[in-house]
Amino acid sequence: MKTKYIFITAIIVLVIANSCQKDLPQYTEFKSYTYTENDETGGNWNPVLLENATAIDIAAPEVVTSTQYQAEIEDLKSKIANINGNQRNSIDYWTNNAVVRWNEIALELIAKYNLIPGPNEDGSYTLPNPTNPDGPPAFPFAHPPYACRALAYLSVAQFDGLISAWHYKYQYNRPAPYQLDESISYAYEPNEIPSYPSDGAVLARVSKNILTAMFPLEAEYLEKMENEHLESLLLSGGNVKSDIDAGVTIANTVSQIALERASNDGMKNAQAPKAVSDSIKAAAFERFGWQWDNLELPVRPVGLTPLFGKVTMWNVDDVESVRPIPPPALDSDEYRDDVEILKNYADNMTEEYRAIANFWQDGLGTYTPPGHWNRFANEFIVESKMNPLRSARTMAYxxxxxxxxxxxxxxxxxxxxxxxxxQTIPGFKTIAGTPNFPSYTSGHSVFSAAASEVLAYIFPEKSDLVRGWAEEAAISRVYGGIHWTFDATVGTDQGRNVAQYTIDVAKLDGAD
Incomplete structure (x- = not known):
């Protein structure tokens, strides 16, 4: 067993050592900025999980002339007067758009837990178990299906929580402390967005709750980050405690609703037992006369999440309605032509092809292909100077x-x-590993095409850029020898098709 674990660890070290700077998601140069717009009507936008923005009841705040509110102001001023260096650093870190910061934290956790569980001494495998997260192996294995789901629940909960917060902000219109007391200096760029309830508090509590459920071994770390974020909201001069308490109330309700959906979406059954996996394989062979065989060494007995295709979708009612056309038969001219294409790439590998394959690899120890596109979105959000609500909308869709x-x-x-x-080309070798799931269609292609279409909708000036990136991500898997060209081309069409369902919802949510 020790030898096997040493081998796997060596592979992981090589992967991490050769990963690009893109695999380190923190933006050290990201600072607070003036929002391009405040989205005063954002509380009227359609949420995803909540029936509407008022589904969570938040009581009216104390008026700013009240004894209670003035006591909060004095307490705030006392805390600011005694601020220390670590607290100043925390204020600088969280900025005035913590959607980006919490997404970075999620990407870091995905990369940390994106490690294949090793084999037992007898060659069998023990799968990560959410009821025993300490393992071994530790839970979760943050592979691409797990990563995309964690990011979706995080982003949707943030979005719904901020819609509710925005509604009450403009219903009650309580100004921020620094707007009421000239002796309070605001740490960020001033804006006219009301402070009650605190949008930052919504983000801090929602993000902590969702990410703790997804990465239970990180509960202590996530609570620490939440506490630092909540404290920075006070010390920045942007909120009093009652602002934060109201934001936390919204967050607790929204995250509970999101996690209830997650517990019933079918993901707990995605990693099917061997008997189910074998029956899926046999059914495919009976239908088509072919089957995928895992050629990893050592071989894991079950492919990665065979039933992820049955998990509840967000905006598509029936997964079969978006199922792509069948791939070419193994005795067809189209298949034989593709064999020659792949052989030609392998025999004439260029530095450019290899660089493209490596850049888009997003394998072990990285934040996976979904995370790669989250990084792009973060960069666009900061560049466009979006406020937290509009940022959360971008990430959610x-x-x-x-x-x-x-x-x-x-x-x-x-x-x-x-x-x-x-499996089918004699003597063929890849330059990018051997994934533990069937070939058609390419996950990189589908993930990337879907992400690029939403980004093209939200950032139309970048549509050519992001669609070009998606096509490069797709062909990178062909260069790497991982996929057939039709895996990539059909997968790209598939991702675009599926994304349109989400874009159609976005167009009617009231934000455009």
């Missing part, structure tokens, strides 16, 4: 589309159970 696309992709993978090039 993109991550719902990515998750729906991933579910559709995994449905196709295990329905068609198509073999990978390494």
């Amino acid at each position: 993109m991550n719902m589309a990515i998750m729906d696309a991933g579910i559709s992709c995994w449905d196709a993978k295990y329905y068609y159970h198509y073999p990978r090039p390494i």
